[in-house]
Amino acid sequence: MxxxxxxxxxxxxxxxxxxxxxxxxxxxxxxxxxxxxxxGLKKEEKLSHFRLYWHDIVSGPNPSSVAVVKPVTNSSTGFGFISMIDDPLTEGPEMSSKLLGRAQGFYGSASQKEAGLLMAMNFAFIQGKYNGSTITVLGRSQVFNKVREMPVIGGSGLFRFARGYVEARTHYFNLTTGDAIVEYNVYVLHY
Incomplete structure (x- = not known):
């Protein structure tokens, strides 16, 4: 030694x-x-809860979701496809209800064995005191689950340093057109 x-x-x-x-x-x-x-942070965080409806329109002359990458295989899950979105976010499930903002980003099939999407989007608000602020959601959505939970990983404007989660529930889905309306409950901690 x-x-x-x-x-x-x-x-x-x-x-x-x-x-x-x-x-x-x-x-x-x-x-x-x-x-x-x-x-410029204030001393206390606030918890805000929003319920809004995400309208994913893939059919018709003015879709809000456009496939930019097609799947390379004929898998049942569509593994590999990617769609860019600029989806309306409304106060109620009807498209005619008040427009609160837009969900801008993309989603893609990230699972070979089940219908599982990778979702990356900003909820960009256009109404009231949240006008110009965003909430960023990034996570996995298993579309056939009744409730899907995804994390809030940040934000801008009144949602700087935001963190939290969203719960997504399918309100309506048209098998023929692929159009969907999803209820999002957003729980976000912010200053």
Missing amino acids: TKIPPLLATQVIVLSLLSSFSIISVQGKNPGVVRTKLL
Whole structure:
């Protein structure tokens, strides 16, 4: 067994202590409170709940969802397809109800064995105090489940630093056209 000379052992211990003191002094110069004030965050987070309806229109002369990549195989799940969306978000399930914003992003079939979509979209609001703010949803949606839960991973405007989740429930689906209306309940923590 090799012995470490006492001088070398002492030097290693002294260097370790000095480096830990330098880390502490660097952290002490810029405390988190200063950063919080610079970012303009308020002290308390709020929990907001929104219920809105997502209209995915793939048929007709003016679709809000357009396939940009076709599946490369003839799988039953459509594995590999991708659609870009600019879907209306409304207050009620009827397309004639008040327009609250748009769901902009994409979804694609990410499962070879079941109907599972990767959803990446921003809920861009156009009404009231949330006008110009967005909530970002990124997650997996198993479309044949009664309730699908996906995370809220961020936002902008009044939803900066947002986090939370959405619950999606199919309200209507037309097997012939592929058009769908999905109820989204959004639970979001924000400042």
